[in-house]
Amino acid sequence: MEDVIAHYYFRPDERTTPEEAAQAIAEEETTGTWTALTTRQDYVRRLDGIVESVEKSGRGYLTLIRYPAEIFEPGNIPQYLSVVAGNLFGLGRLEAVRLTDVEFPESLARFNGPNFGTEGVRHLLGTRNRPHVGTIIKPKVGLTPADTAHVAYEAASGGVDFIKDDETLTNQSFCPMNERVEAVMARLDEAKDETGRQVLYAVNVSDRADRIVERAEEALERGANTLMVDVLTCGYAALQALAEEPGISVPIHVHRTMHAAMTRNPEHGIAMRPIARLVRMAGGDQLHTGTVSGKMGHNAEELLLDNRALTDPWYGFRPVFPVASGGLHPGKVHAELATLGTEIVLQAGGGIHGHPDGTAAGARAMRQAVDAFLEGISASEYAKDHVELYRALELWGTS
Numbered sequence: 001m002e003d004v005i006a007h008y009y010f011r012p013d014e015r016t017t018p019e020e021a022a023q024a025i026a027e028e029e030t031t032g033t034w035t036a037l038t039t040r041q042d043y044v045r046r047l048d049g050i051v052e053s054v055e056k057s058g059r060g061y062l063t064l065i066r067y068p069a070e071i072f073e074p075g076n077i078p079q080y081l082s083v084v085a086g087n088l089f090g091l092g093r094l095e096a097v098r099l100t101d102v103e104f105p106e107s108l109a110r111f112n113g114p115n116f117g118t119e120g121v122r123h124l125l126g127t128r129n130r131p132h133v134g135t136i137i138k139p140k141v142g143l144t145p146a147d148t149a150h151v152a153y154e155a156a157s158g159g160v161d162f163i164k165d166d167e168t169l170t171n172q173s174f175c176p177m178n179e180r181v182e183a184v185m186a187r188l189d190e191a192k193d194e195t196g197r198q199v200l201y202a203v204n205v206s207d208r209a210d211r212i213v214e215r216a217e218e219a220l221e222r223g224a225n226t227l228m229v230d231v232l233t234c235g236y237a238a239l240q241a242l243a244e245e246p247g248i249s250v251p252i253h254v255h256r257t258m259h260a261a262m263t264r265n266p267e268h269g270i271a272m273r274p275i276a277r278l279v280r281m282a283g284g285d286q287l288h289t290g291t292v293s294g295k296m297g298h299n300a301e302e303l304l305l306d307n308r309a310l311t312d313p314w315y316g317f318r319p320v321f322p323v324a325s326g327g328l329h330p331g332k333v334h335a336e337l338a339t340l341g342t343e344i345v346l347q348a349g350g351g352i353h354g355h356p357d358g359t360a361a362g363a364r365a366m367r368q369a370v371d372a373f374l375e376g377i378s379a380s381e382y383a384k385d386h387v388e389l390y391r392a393l394e395l396w397g398t399s
């Protein structure tokens with residue numbers, strides 16, 4: 001494959017045939033516009049988008065559109081998006097249109113990709129053959145640096161592998177990032193002395209384009225061992241800037257806040273699959289892709305394919321750790337692992353810090369639920385002699 005193949009679902013308006021609608025997308029995103037160009041030079045034709053197929057699907061149609069590779073500027077993800085996910089979403093002749101997937105040729109996939117990926121993160125933590133358990137500090141905003149660090153310490157003592165800031169916490173006055181990183185890393189060192197286990201703490205460095213690398217470096221100077229970025233609000237270019245910065249040698253955890261504005265409507269927007277591919281190219285090491293039983297909408301079949309976009313062999317890019325997060329608790333661990341497998345990060349915020357006996361007990365309950373799954377025992381059975389899990393199931397149940 002030398003060109004880009006974009007997959008769209010669409011529904012034309014009543015005055016437009018499916019073929020005309022697909023052609024309208026191809027023209028808008030390549031050499032055409034709403035009317036024929038009398039001035040168009042012939043040599044430009046080689047950049048015409050080509051409608052490869054149109055077929056009925058549900059209430060609408062699926063089309064594959066071939067965009068000549070030459071239209072794209074290699075390495076420029078914002079420009080890639082302006083073609084495959086650009087003006088087409090607003091075309092009046094289409095009542096709905098959704099980018100469901102995109103295939104890039106090798107010539108346009110020459111990125112460094114993840115510096116760590118699943119294996120690199122596992123190497124830092126010394127784990128094998130089990131999912132990682134992570135938590136999001138809660139409340140998501142409002143805590144002082146010292147209290148944030150205390151919550152992190154409790155979670156680490158209880159057995160989590162991974163701790164992250166929430167997506168809305170960056171460098172607000174109530175919890176300045178530098179102070180927070182110093183405080184959290186000091187308490188995580190304390191926990192490590194006690195448990196012997198290393199925990200990763202992903203500091204949210206999301207910021208404006210001209211400041212994000214500097215902010216990440218400040219976090220690293222204060223001991224951060226992982227970074228986090230809100231990729232859809234900051235942009236893929238911000239993620240790429242972090243991943244390609246020679247001085248940044250820690251994993252990058254990628255949050256997808258705002259994604260549902262694009263992914264939620266099954267007929268319109270951008271599906272998670274293209275987002276997953278772009279994050280892998282741009283260098284994310286872990287990416288939130290969704291859950292099968294959590295608080296956000298979910299479609300297990302799609303999610304499995306999204307996760308495979310992160311983990312299947314692809315142009316030599318390291319596999320990315322899929323992250324299941326949002327509304328999870330120990331009672332949901334079985335459903336997640338049974339469907340998504342164990343090469344995954346399971347995160348729980350409320351499902352750890354809402355435990356009746358506190359954060360450390362909540363973390364223990366999550367780890368116990370994972371152990372139960374790995375031993376092939378139901379959570380309810382395992383809870384009979386694991387009190388933290390018992391208390392969690394008593395509160396939240398198993399569904």
Ligand SMILES: O=C(O)[C@H](O)COP(=O)(O)O
Nearest residue numbers: 136325326327348349350
């Ligand atoms: O950022 C996230 O993934 C959410 O904050 C998850 O939080 P929850 O486990 O409390 O839903």
Ligand SMILES: [Mg+2]
Nearest residue numbers: 136140166167
């Ligand atoms: Mg969150």
